[in-house]
Amino acid sequence: MSGSSSDSGRPINRYAATSVRAAAKRNSGMASVETISINRGMGLVSAQETVPKRSTRPTVIRSNRRVMVYHPSSSFYETILAESQAVDKALGSLTKSDYFSMLFSPSASDYGGAMSWLKKLALVTAFVLVPTTLAQPWGELVIYSGRSEPLIVPVIQLFQQQTGIRVTLQSGAATALANLILQEQPNPRADLFIANDAGTLEFLKLKDALQPYISEQIRKIPEQFRARDGSWLGVSGRSRVIMYNTKLLRPEELPKSVFELGDPRWKGKIAMATTRNESVIAWMTALRLVKGDAFTKEYLLKLKANGIVTLNGHTDVRKAVGRGEFALGLVNHYYYHLELRDGSPVGVIYPDQGPTDTGVLVNVAGAALIKNAKHVREAQRFLDFLAAPEAQKLFAELNFEYPLLPGVPTAPGVRALETIKRMPIRLDELGKELEKTLKLLDEVGLG
Template sequence: MTKRLLPRLSRALTLSAGVIAVSFTAATAEAADVNIYTARQPELIQPLLDAFTEETGLTTATIFLDKGLEERVAAEGANSPADLIMTVDIGRLDAAKQAGVVQPVDDATLAENIPAEFRDAENEWFGLTARGRVVYASKERVDVDQITYEDLADPKWKGRLCVRSGQHPYNVALIAAYIAHYGEDAAREWAAGLRDNLARRPEGGDRDQAKAIFAGECDIALGNTYYVGKMATNDKEPEQKEWADAIKVIMPTFDNGLTHVNISGIALAKNAPNKDNALKLMEFLSGDEAQKIYAELNYEYPVKPGIATSELVNSFGEMKPDDMPLAEIAKFRAKASEIVDEVGFDNGPQS
């Protein structure tokens, strides 16, 4: 399998640079064997779909929907061509479930490949990759190598923290995890402490936080692990390599010594017209070959046990994922979002 994987990875690297979302028309839907509505950038998943087609002969078609994915599937109803929903963040997967646009899957292969903490208790969504919500720290100005999430609210970091909007799903999920571990009151106090340690109002994406550290605007930031890999290998925008080189990754932890992770994942659409083919793709994406492609090309952590991460990701140090079930964390998303607004997080520091 490794021999077959390497040439596919080579082609994947070439394809990912120029692929765009396929326009979804009736003809496209009828022609494809599996139709995918995705909130993942098409260039990140196309290499996996190409490998699936090569192995099975089944074709795929995708439509990229950064917003309103579940609303579109719901509006299409029984006539929806969507077979699969692929997205990032536990919140978005849970939103699809709550909207009633997905269906449960009882599948032995998925149960074997994907640990219970990375799938829905009712089998309505399944994680495919994990990414740690970690600390980016200046190599020059930060001399610690260990930190807890709680420590980030310590006044010693006052004026030194950068982060994207508190309402971004990645940060909402982190605050929801904090609630799950410590309760609402503690999470509210923590969010206020983070706010007052900010060097500026939240803005941009995770890469922008690394850029700000490189520019000396802040010393630490919250970001996802895979962005570091993407920056460090970005030949098209070499300035991002400088941003990555300016930071070190610190694995923050809860009191249990474990790091918060989020996921990318997949769900079977409620009215999937090509259900059998869709299940084959779900199984493929959870299997060895696809998990290796995720690791080597996207710098994500495979969820299937025994699949190695990339050498670059290994250089960050060992990540021990929090064993709090993501489905449990998802229950606190609404409260986490409320807390962001209650403390005026996106207004920036207030003291």
């Protein structure tokens, strides 16, 4: 339903916040005005609405960027709490999946009152539920996704089932889509971008092509897996591991550290993906940050001297190791699981797990809201959905990845994220380091 509506059947005037102020001045005899700030992620959105003074019933006002519950009595904040039952009744059937956390922040003099109201409200319920009958209709969400379609379509289907929001999906190579997003600024077609590594998301952030969003649900994803400023959200985790062919190597022969792979005994036995691959670049950046530039350069030169073979992508690597063409392959952990599922004799090593070791890099596949997106509300809803347990499980399981929401289990046979020693770096540090890594790769001359 669009246009004006209220639960009492009286029209609610909808204005942009700026025009309301003028209208309130002109019509101060007939309208009572409340100033309400609603916490929408990072930013506080101030909104004003006029509501007919004679209305005695709670009124929900919802527009593109804001949700308000207005009670037209003298003491708004106390009344809304006392009469929350009445609010429920007036609102009719509620939909649980549609919620907004709200922060009422009136003028400074009312601040204490509002805060005590907030505390009381927090005891009753964390959310104000809004019936879909009063909602503005959802628009169509346009997603650009670098994830292979079988890994994202079931997730989108679940979202559509839960919300009724129509989604248009454009799939492709993440870097190509990232460039398309840049070309389409400041009038983008896509609302949301899904990428398979934090670096691509961070790249768009540094190009000022994303807009921040953080919600209560998103805060539940550990901080190291999302951008500090809310520009992107990690959705699933993948670690850099070594996979091996069990017919070529006995357990006692296995390396325990990636740094052993520079040893001449591994000459000609290792495959990795091309150094144009985002996951590979992110890993090398992480090595630089943890071990330093000089050490990393020396290590990469050793790998080169050992004749490490760089293949087109990780799928080539896992298949080559599966066929026994290489004893070892440097991959993301799910490639091991995919090759195992194909019936190949492969095992996995989580390297550098000792007390003084570096740990492995855990990178993320993630999503971000595009700057100037036309369907901000829908994209935010999708991000909240991705951070919630059901989608976390599905998104991760489809590719044997780690859910990032604590407490959500991994797929059977996949090691739990909590049991893995991880490199002590934040993923949003990798983006600005990219160029130095590329320069180092040029110097080393790895393909």
